[in-house]
Amino acid sequence: MINGYNGKGLEVDLSSGKIKEFTIDNEIIKKYIGGRGLGVFFLTKYFSPNENPLSENSPLIITAGGLTGTRTPTSGRFSITFKSPLTGTITSSNSGGFWGVNFRKTGYDALIIRGISDNPVYLYISEDKAEIVKAADLWERTLPELTDTLRNRYTKSVKVLGIGPAGENQVLISAIMNDYSRAVARGGPGALMGSKKLKAIVVDGRKKFFPAKQELYEAGIQQSNKLLKSMPVTSKALPQLGTIGLLKLINDHDMLPHKNFQDVYHKPENIEKISGELLRKKFLLAKRGCFNCTITCTRKTKVGEKVGEGPEYETTALMGANLDIYELEEIALANYICNDYGMDTISFGNTVGLAMELFEKGYLTIKDTEGIDLRFGKKGILQKLAKMTALNVGFGKFIGEGAKRLSERFGAPELAMVVKGLELPGYEPRASYTQALGYATSSRGGCHLKGGYLVTLGFFGGSREVNRFLIDTAAGHVVNEQDSGCVADSLGICRFSFYGFGENELARIYSGYTGIETTPEELKFKAQIIQNIERNFNIKAGFTKKDDTLPERMFNEKIMIAGEPRAIDKESQFEKMLKKYYEIRGWDKNGYPKD
């Protein structure tokens, strides 16, 4: 067994109620690292890409990262890999908090959940036992209620992951939440868990791990901490303002979407009303960090008598600025509902934005919305819409299907701001060509993180800054950053860490932890293999080169960005970048991996 790993997984069949341990071969761990990589391996082993993602056979694969729970900064992350019921793509979503660390300490590197239970259940896993427990009494509970109940039932030290009413109702934009309000959100994993009638997973791990080569391990950790401290983003900005502090900066760069990505213009006084600076002054109760994290970007806030987490940047961008709603209280309260009911705030905000455009353009009528005035900027409807969506009632049923289905249902597919069916996050593609290419090529669709998160390298990359309007060399940067992201996801490290340290330090830590000499290049090479497997999965699931694209609006509608009217020219800019991307990835001209 490789040092620092458990070398085994747990397979749970909810249809039969059987649980069995299995061994994970050393060679598999060496090749796929953990987290996203290991998840992708198991998904492709157990599941055919063209099967229904909500079928009995569809697995939910939970994996700890190769460095999850170690002293590596920000190493609290774990991954959930599945075929997305929202998009049909392979999807690996990850989350921080503490659950993943505790899971690894139960003695397993992977948890594979298949089948469908007849009745609501939850899983309890410790080093001594793993059991399926009835959960009828927990069904319909919100995440805070669920978590409090289970922690009271066991001990305060157990960690709880679960779904809220949105997941139970198989809302396609529902999330799995852990540690109250950390989210595995993108791609609708909550719906898959809900379809299995699995309400929660309680982990109670205590196992200890020790590095194989202490000195090497410590050297890497020390250097990583030093670099995190030296970068203002990770040492000052995120700790002091949280991710919502990005809002004004993103707006300065004309990247903040407005009215379902129709433009990026916001009045300065409106931006002040939803800024991170205002949140800090008016609503902040405390800042929090995930496991072993000094960045502490999580915000505990209070609005009136309600206490919750957020809103973060993405939530404020999509559920605020994008909807022409500039009331932080309203956004925060709707955010609390999304957290409590278990819903992806990016997909929710984006889809509501689409609904508003459909409404203003006459595709949707007041009859369709059952009396809700869905014009942009309409106040007082967000909380109601969030609850209706999570409970899958009224017009909320359509929001819960996500933007692609909603747009098709009402006859305007071109208005859905999605890539491969996944709703775009809060960064306008026309304001960052590098990020635009990232969206188009990300294996799970419109995601900034899986797309390489180039957008921020456009303005706070320090000396690593990558100009956001590059065309000729964009593909190289996108590939590089996507590979880095895949390394982080597979090791269980937060993407924000990469503003400070990267593969060089992680390779050193990983070598020290496992005792297996690993170079940064090897880590990146493994990341390329993992992404090629994801690509092949998507191809077999029916995705082709034509899906590596952007919403037509990005090509056809010029908007003022950085002082000039900009759209992305499909032939001379986008196709050129995409062709180069395929070449660098070693894919053929249709985007098929050659091997």
Add this chain to the structure above:
Amino acid sequence: MKSEDGIKMDIRKIKNIKSEMIKIGRAMLDLGLQNTHSGNISVREGNNLFITKTGSMKGHLEERDIVLPGLFEPEYGLFQASSETGTHREILKYAGSAIHAHSLPATLLSYLVDEVKPIDFLGVRYLGNFPVVEFKYPVGSKEMEDNIPIILKEKTAMIVKTHGPFVRGKNVYDAFFKLNILDYSSEILLHLNLLKMDFNKIPELRYPKIQNYSTPKGKRETEDKELLKQFKRTAHDFFYLKLSPFHTGSLSVEDGNEMLYSPGLSSPDYIEFDIKRIKRKKTSEDFFVNLHSAVYNYTTSKAAIFSHSPFGMIQGIKALVEGKDRIIPIDAEGSYLYPAIPVLSPAENIKKIVETAAKYKIVIIAGLGALSVGHTPGHSIHHNSSLRNIAYLKTKLQTMEKSGNIESEKYYENHKGEKW
């Protein structure tokens, strides 16, 4: 009026502040005060803190490279701001501007001493003694944030051991002026250290009454385009040849009973300097004005230049300690042009200084600088720039002698110079 940064300031004012910071960034690179990316510059305007973006190329700053992270409350500019923002923020609570640079002489000196005690006039006048402080983590640390602002409240400058100096100023020009003086003073002390100079033997240098250099405003009291061109060339050469720190040194040309006088001349092409018209017969409070006037009152020279040439000062101080009244060039061109360059004490009277300068073309006033005279500004600066090369080569050769690379520096001196 609000700017694109969303702050409540006049846009012209913001543009002006950023423009000045951009110029100083370029000037820092021009003088090699940091590598392409390091160092940082900050300015306070009201309750706003302007600071250079982390990782930005200081010699090629654009407006977007200057961000506002908040002086009292954190603002979103923090996402891009320099890693030393915390230290700058605290300093700017009482100063108008702060600069951190990686001056090589200052950084090298920090390995040798715990306190810098300048001996040149500019260092003594504008910096005084200042500390070298060792930090456990000498880059962007809380320890630095806690300590450096306290030090700079009392001192104008300090050096973080193994890292580089921090200086404060009234505005960004003033901060850069101080930084540049620190760089020159450190160069002088560093080389005197390398020459194993016994600092106890350096006599107290009593400097004459000199008014402070003030930031030039671009005043031009002549419309003669040709003359203006000559002043510009001289300002450029002062700055780029490192003959005198930024906004120090002076040039004058005779104009009947008046002289056109440019104090604080050393500046790059993109920063202004003043040209004033002064009655030369009138005695001034300022030594430098009197010195330039005396050139025309007592000699037939038509132009005069005073520089604070660092290597000239190293050789001047060394000569004084060794009881010599001259330095003798050791290079071919220097020996040919100047068999000897006289060295005088700063306490010497002005008449003697200018007459010596007229006789030898250039004179070193130990610790203060060098006066050169000629027919035109170009003629005058030729002598001062030659002194730079002569003194540099002598200093380096003397250092080689100390380390045993050559037998004797003196061997290369022009023997005629002893009796010249």
